[in-house]
Amino acid sequence: MKRPAICFCLCLSVFLGWAGTGNAKAAKNGGSTGAAPAADPNAPDTAADPNAAPAADPNAAPAAAPDPNAAPADSNAAPAPDDSTVTPEGDDTSLTLTPEVKPKTAATLSWQDIVVVPRKAFLKGGRVEFLPFTGVSINDNLIRHYAFGGAINYYLSDALSVGVEGQYYVKELTASEENVGLQYNRIPTLNRYKYSGALIFGYAPVYGKFAWFNKQIVHWEIFANAGAGVIATETVPRDAGLSPFDNNRIMVPVGIGSRFFLFNWLTVNFMLRDYLFTDLFEPTARGTNPALADPTAAKNAADSAFVNNLMLYVGVGVYLPTKFSYRTPR
Amino acid sequence: MTNITHGRFALVASRLVGPLALLAVALAPTAAHAQRKSPLEDAPAIRKRLELRETRFEGGVGFGSTINQDFYHTFMLDVRLAFHITDWLSIAGVGGFAVDNMATGFQQNLVATLPAMQGPITREPPKGLATASMSKIDMADALQAEFTPFTGKYSMFGKIFAHYDFYVFGGPGFLKVEPTNANGCGGNPTAYCGDTGWKVGGNVGLGLHTFFNQWIGLNVELRDIIARINPSGRDVNGDGIANKDDLGWGSTYIATANIVIFLPSTAAISQ
Numbered sequence: 001m002k003r004p005a006i007c008f009c010l011c012l013s014v015f016l017g018w019a020g021t022g023n024a025k026a027a028k029n030g031g032s033t034g035a036a037p038a039a040d041p042n043a044p045d046t047a048a049d050p051n052a053a054p055a056a057d058p059n060a061a062p063a064a065a066p067d068p069n070a071a072p073a074d075s076n077a078a079p080a081p082d083d084s085t086v087t088p089e090g091d092d093t094s095l096t097l098t099p100e101v102k103p104k105t106a107a108t109l110s111w112q113d114i115v116v117v118p119r120k121a122f123l124k125g126g127r128v129e130f131l132p133f134t135g136v137s138i139n140d141n142l143i144r145h146y147a148f149g150g151a152i153n154y155y156l157s158d159a160l161s162v163g164v165e166g167q168y169y170v171k172e173l174t175a176s177e178e179n180v181g182l183q184y185n186r187i188p189t190l191n192r193y194k195y196s197g198a199l200i201f202g203y204a205p206v207y208g209k210f211a212w213f214n215k216q217i218v219h220w221e222i223f224a225n226a227g228a229g230v231i232a233t234e235t236v237p238r239d240a241g242l243s244p245f246d247n248n249r250i251m252v253p254v255g256i257g258s259r260f261f262l263f264n265w266l267t268v269n270f271m272l273r274d275y276l277f278t279d280l281f282e283p284t285a286r287g288t289n290p291a292l293a294d295p296t297a298a299k300n301a302a303d304s305a306f307v308n309n310l311m312l313y314v315g316v317g318v319y320l321p322t323k324f325s326y327r328t329p330r
Numbered sequence: 331m332t333n334i335t336h337g338r339f340a341l342v343a344s345r346l347v348g349p350l351a352l353l354a355v356a357l358a359p360t361a362a363h364a365q366r367k368s369p370l371e372d373a374p375a376i377r378k379r380l381e382l383r384e385t386r387f388e389g390g391v392g393f394g395s396t397i398n399q400d401f402y403h404t405f406m407l408d409v410r411l412a413f414h415i416t417d418w419l420s421i422a423g424v425g426g427f428a429v430d431n432m433a434t435g436f437q438q439n440l441v442a443t444l445p446a447m448q449g450p451i452t453r454e455p456p457k458g459l460a461t462a463s464m465s466k467i468d469m470a471d472a473l474q475a476e477f478t479p480f481t482g483k484y485s486m487f488g489k490i491f492a493h494y495d496f497y498v499f500g501g502p503g504f505l506k507v508e509p510t511n512a513n514g515c516g517g518n519p520t521a522y523c524g525d526t527g528w529k530v531g532g533n534v535g536l537g538l539h540t541f542f543n544q545w546i547g548l549n550v551e552l553r554d555i556i557a558r559i560n561p562s563g564r565d566v567n568g569d570g571i572a573n574k575d576d577l578g579w580g581s582t583y584i585a586t587a588n589i590v591i592f593l594p595s596t597a598a599i600s601q
Contacts, residue, residue: 141400141436176400183564185454186443208484210496211376213418222484284443 120207121219122261123324124155129163131269133315139308142177143190143236145169147311153202161202165229169193171236187238189281191247193309196275198229198253219261225273226254235282235298242286245295245302251277257313265322271313279307374600381598382493382541383414383478390549390590394426396467397552397583400561402431404467408586410549418478422499424551426470426584437464448518453565455521462514463521463563463572465507470555470584472533474501494540503533503555505582509563519571521564531557531579545595549588554581 135147149167156162171192180188206222231251235244255273262268280302286292292301394408407429412422444457478497485491508526509515515523535553542548558577560566566576 139398141398179562179566180440182566182568183453183562184440184444184460185451186440206484206486207488208482208494210480210482210494211379212479215374217376217482218480 119326120158121209122264122267123158123326124161124319125158127155127319127321127324129153129155129161129267130318130320131165131315133167133269133271133313135167135271135273135311135313137309138312139310142174142180142188143192144172144174145193145309145311146172147313151200151315153200159204161204161223163200163202164197165200166195166197168195189238189284189303190236191233191279191281192236194232194234194246196229196231196251198227198251200225200227200229200253204259220258221261222256222258224254224256225271226252228252231275231277233279235280235302237282237286239287242293242298243295245280245282245299247280247299249277249279251275259317264324265319267317267319269313269315269317271311271315273311273313275307275309275311277307277309278304280304377601379600380493380544381417381600382539382544382592383420383481383495384417384598386414386597387593388412388414388420388422388549388590389593390588392549392586392588394470394584394586396470397585399434399582401434401437401464402466403434404428404470405430405432406467406470406584406586408588410586410588410590412476417481420476420478420497422474422476424472424474424553424586426586428466428468428470431466437461452518452570455518455564458511458514459518459521460564462509462511463523463525464510465525465559465561465563466510467505467507467582469506470504470582471506472501472503472553472555474499474533474535476537492540492542494538496536496538498534498536499551499553500532500534503531503553503557505529505531505555505557505559507559521572523563525560525563525574525577529557529559531555539590544597545592547590547592549586549590551584551586551588553584553586555584556581 129152131151131153133147133149133151135149137143137145137147147167147169149165151163151165153161153163169192173190177188177190180186202223202225204221204223207219208221209217209219211217229251231249233247233249235247237244253273253275255271257269257271257273259270260268280299281304283289283292283298283301283303285301286298292298388411390410392408392410394406396402396404396406405428406426409425409427410422411424412420414420441457441460444455444460446456448456448459476497476499478495480496481494483491483493506528509523512523512526515521533553533555535551537549537551539547539549556579559580559582560572560576560578561580563572564576565572566578569575
């Protein structure tokens with residue numbers, strides 16, 4: 001008799017444990033079952049994404065009435081909460097539904113887990129971003145530069161960052177450059193970029209999200225950059241028999257970009273950046289004036305011109321630490 | 331007999347209860363997991379969404395400019411008409427009418443180095459001849475199918491909110507070009523002044539809308555019209571003669587910004 005009794009007790013304990021789990025879940029459901037987030041008249045388009053972004057949207061759809069299709073059918077569902085059950089948390093951009101109504105039954109995960117205006121999906125404050133990137137120049141018809149580089153950014157807050165970047169350039173002369181010689185009997189005066197480094201400050205004023213065919217929410221932001229740095233350039237001699245000379249110039253990078261959040265630790269970044277600097281070009285008289293054959297003499301007589309080097313980049317941001325925690329509960 | 335049967339049953343049952351109990355323990359989390367199914371599973375990503383595009387007409391005007399041209403920046407008055415068949419598919423026609431063609435810095439630098447009169451080197455044209463054959467764009471038109479996979483909204487400084495969408499498009503593109511001075515070739519065989527008229531090619535690009543409200547917004551497009559052109563109007567293939575054989579497939583990048591109006595003026599709201 002002992003063995004059946006032991007077995008019975010074991011089964012009973014397993015059953016009670018299982019049932020207890022379900023009961024605890026029912027209590028967690030908190031009675032907000034059926035209270036669709038659309039009940040908030042100030043709600044933006046009701047995002048099903050639990051990490052959906054921005055705050056109350058004045059341009060949102062006027063979803064004042066609870067949507068009968070917005071919640072799972074549940075004949076025992078509690079009534080939708082009114083404004084009195086919506087309490088601000090932290091600031092007016094963070095609202096959460098309070099579980100004041102007693103639960104009856106629930107078959108699914110709680111609506112309490114879904115808030116009208118959830119937190120940002122990705123926090124950057126206090127984290128370090130390692131950003132390898134590649135880019136191409138887009139505003140020079142005669143010479144094209146491909147850039148390979150990286151940046152390390154530290155985020156002082158979720159919007160502000162400071163970092164350093166470095167990149168190496170590879171040049172390519174275009175068909176237009178060849179045509180100038182053929183069509184006009186002229187050889188363009190060009191410089192190639194060798195490498196550059198800069199201190200970069202970033203600010204992200206725009207945070208958004210988009211729906212991929214209304215199936216999946218992706219979060220992103222727009223940021224602006226500015227800073228200061230140094231770029232090394234080298235002349236491309238019109239006469240191949242002459243030696244080039246190097247320049248190290250102070251430059252000011254300014255730009256904008258967008259960052260798409262893929263995981264808690266990974267983003268894809270697109271950047272458009274203008275590097276502003278004054279460069280020294282091979283003097284026009286070099287080649288006809290023997291005194292300018294020497295690179296130093298040519299550099300001393302170099303023509304100066306202001307340069308906008310517009311570059312388009314794509315990069316992958318890896319964030320450390322790879323995880324982050326929210327300071328507010330919701 | 332009954333006692334024997336009962337005894338065997340008890341023995342078998344007692345031996346089965348242990349494994350069954352383990353099985354129940356193993357399955358319990360699975361059951362709990364199943365119970366934790368999200369109420370949003372299989373739901374659309376956005377409920378109560380403003381259907382800002384589906385079955386609506388769009389029309390607008392604005393300005394455009396070529397980008398990265400060799401010899402002339404073309405500034406255009408831009409017109410756009412579109413019909414959005416679904417939220418993610420639309421057809422559109424755009425027309426760009428040149429208002430002004432401004433010489434690029436490259437053209438100015440190049441022409442400044444050329445002689446005033448024709449010298450002994452045939453392929454070194456004088457200033458007037460070099461400028462005369464350079465192509466200007468009169469019109470840049472396109473028909474396009476637009477595919478809008480990204481729609482959403484953004485906040486600016488946490489204060490300004492707007493709906494937006496990104497789309498890609500493709501279709502036929504048309505460029506109407508003419509030389510700077512069709513009568514200025516002066517019989518120079520390396521200058522081709524007959525490159526006038528429509529150039530038919532392809533048109534691809536990216537665009538976005540950002541909505542100010544349900545019926546008015548800003549539309550920005552970056553397009554590439556790929557057609558057989560010869561911006562310099564001079565000999566390209568090296569045969570010493572400039573003619574249609576010197577036309578080559580080339581890109582003409584155009585950026586446009588239009589203020590657009592959507593009709594009906596009120597957007598539907600999804601479930």
